[in-house]
Amino acid sequence: MSTTPHTRDGVKVWDPFVRIFHWSLVSCVLLNYFVIEDGETIHQWIGYAASALVSLRIVWGFIGTRHARFADFFPTPARLRAHVLAMRSGQVESHAGHNPLGALMMLALMALVLGLGITGFMQTTDAFWGEEWLQDLHGVIGSALIALAGLHAAAAILMGRIERTNLVGAMITGVKRRG
Ligand code: HEM
Ligand code: HEM
Secondary structure (H helix, E strand, C coil): CCCCCEECCEEECCCHHHHHHHHHHHHHHHHHHHHCCCCCHHHHHHHHHHHHHHHHHHHHHHHCCHHHCHHHHCCCHHHHHHHHHHHHCCCCCCCCCCCHHHHHHHHHHHHHHHHHHHHHHHHCCCCCCCCHHHHHHHHHHHHHHHHHHHHHHHHHHHHHHHHCECHHHHHHHCEECEC
């Protein structure tokens, strides 16, 4: 049985893999959306790197440390219902790992990144070269990802304030602290 390691002033929740994964993924997505020229070779490689990071994270969700595992936070209907009911009744639940709504968002963000990898790759094949609907679809998935990521970042900052826990800091240091 694994126990959550407590440090002097907090609980260690995110292992180095999760933290490096998160900020590398953020960099890839923001670079490809806002900085790099659409469709260039470097855009393709950064996009594949983002897909590779997500694929590795899925593997880590089965073999990783306690709070990195899907079993720890998978947003089942029962978990989601309990979480929403608790929020509605004004209770501030603190989850050691991801809360169920955060976990749902995480899965959506990762699915959209994989969607970009697939539609991006398809655009480079002879069969789909120059297909306008595919370019549009790729663009729509990219915009949806940026919109949800903005909501996700805002929710992380807001929930951190409500729970009085350094949620964003914990994604950097690995340690959740009450403060
Ligand atoms: C983090 C992942 C990615 C993001 C955020 C992203 C985002 C975008 C955006 C916003 C556009 C402009 C779409 C438009 O004009 O409506 C674009 C275009 C393009 N992307 Fe990506 N992309 C990603 C991954 C990939 C990958 C993996 C590939 C290919 C291997 C790829 C290939 C292309 C191509 C070829 C275009 C140009 C389409 C055109 O000619 O209009 N992208 N991407
Ligand atoms: C393109 C932008 C982003 C993407 C694609 C993204 C994606 C993700 C993913 C997939 C996770 C799950 C981490 C895991 O268990 O492996 C996560 C968690 C998290 N992200 Fe982001 N993220 C983005 C931007 C941000 C930004 C800008 C912030 C800071 C404000 C942020 C703060 C967090 C926090 C605090 C968590 C952990 C939430 C918790 O305590 O349950 N993210 N993000």
